[in-house]
Amino acid sequence: MAAVEPTEDLSRMDGGANSYARGSRQAWEEKRRSMERQNIHSGLDGLRSAWRGRAFSSVVRLFGLGTRLVGAYQRGKRNALKIRLVDVSLSFPDLPPSFDGYRILHLSDTHLDCLPELAPIAAHLLAGLEVDLMALTGDVHGHHRAPILASTAPYRELLEGIQVSDRRLAVLGNHDPTDMAGALENLGFEVLLNRSIILKRGVERIVVTGLDDVHRFFTPDALGALLEAPEGFRIALVHSAEVADHAAAAGYALYISGHTHGGQICLPGGRPIVTHLRRCRHAGVGTWNEGSMIGYTSRGLGVGDVPLRFNCRGEVSVITLRRSISQ
Numbered sequence: 001m002a003a004v005e006p007t008e009d010l011s012r013m014d015g016g017a018n019s020y021a022r023g024s025r026q027a028w029e030e031k032r033r034s035m036e037r038q039n040i041h042s043g044l045d046g047l048r049s050a051w052r053g054r055a056f057s058s059v060v061r062l063f064g065l066g067t068r069l070v071g072a073y074q075r076g077k078r079n080a081l082k083i084r085l086v087d088v089s090l091s092f093p094d095l096p097p098s099f100d101g102y103r104i105l106h107l108s109d110t111h112l113d114c115l116p117e118l119a120p121i122a123a124h125l126l127a128g129l130e131v132d133l134m135a136l137t138g139d140v141h142g143h144h145r146a147p148i149l150a151s152t153a154p155y156r157e158l159l160e161g162i163q164v165s166d167r168r169l170a171v172l173g174n175h176d177p178t179d180m181a182g183a184l185e186n187l188g189f190e191v192l193l194n195r196s197i198i199l200k201r202g203v204e205r206i207v208v209t210g211l212d213d214v215h216r217f218f219t220p221d222a223l224g225a226l227l228e229a230p231e232g233f234r235i236a237l238v239h240s241a242e243v244a245d246h247a248a249a250a251g252y253a254l255y256i257s258g259h260t261h262g263g264q265i266c267l268p269g270g271r272p273i274v275t276h277l278r279r280c281r282h283a284g285v286g287t288w289n290e291g292s293m294i295g296y297t298s299r300g301l302g303v304g305d306v307p308l309r310f311n312c313r314g315e316v317s318v319i320t321l322r323r324s325i326s327q
């Protein structure tokens with residue numbers, strides 16, 4: 001694995017053409033805590049009532065009860081514990097040559113407080129894995145009322161055997177409270193809250209922009225961060241694919257997301273019934289395209305309110321960037 005040069009964090013640079021600052025950490029915290037307190041659900045399409053989420057949770061709980069009645073609950077739970085490692089190779093004509101073969105470990109929607117038994121299984125699956133970058137696309141947490149430690153404590157076990165030569169980056173999901181940013185930093189992650197960083201190899205570089213969740217906690221700062229990122233080969237880390245069209249229009253090459261759990265409870269053949277995407281619904285699972293941008297939406301490692309999966313295995317993906325020769 002090639003050595004990685006020291007990297008730059010644009011949010012710490014003062015002035016100059018490459019400087020980037022989309023508000024201070026304190027301003028972000030105050031805004032997000034206020035949205036949490038007021039139970040505001042904000043998406044790109046505006047504010048929406050929280051009752052939809054509550055209604056969906058009720059339906060899901062009823063479904064869980066139904067599976068118990070018909071004897072399918074244990075099977076669904078066993079399915080949820082059968083996670084897999086997925087290799088994804090993506091080719092780009094404009095990838096800087098020194099990043100050819102760059103490996104990104106993509107973890108999403110771990111929700112370990114909802115199904116703690118997943119942690120040792122995932123730790124076993126990932127033990128000995130060597131990657132260049134770790135990218136965590138949110139929803140570390142699950143139950144809103146559970147303490148953060150219920151999700152982050154088992155995370156330590158999960159991360160123990162993984163070797164990351166470059167950086168560990170994370171963004172927050174709609175289930176992650178404001179305090180999750182600090183908790184992830186304590187686990188060694190850099191949490192990108194509407195900001196970009198640069199990864200260097202020699203004189204070549206790629207840009208990674210991370211947004212705060214845009215499904216429930218959308219603010220214009222998210223789009224601002226996409227637009228203001230420096231030029232070059234750019235990767236967006238966003239919990240949901242709901243701003244994929246904006247990223248493509250801004251010239252991003254790759255968009256990495258989660259949020260949908262691949263449907264979690266799917267029809268035979270893996271077709272999702274619900275994806276919780278209000279926009280960009282074509283980007284619900286796996287590899288997709290938006291204009292000339294390539295996207296990948298993880299099926300997620302964990303589960304939501306009901307710890308069951310049907311016709312949809314949980315996953316951790318290793319995304320390998322490849323430089324393609326343009327014709």
Ligand SMILES: [Fe+2]
Binds near residue numbers: 111173175304
């Ligand atoms: Fe999730």
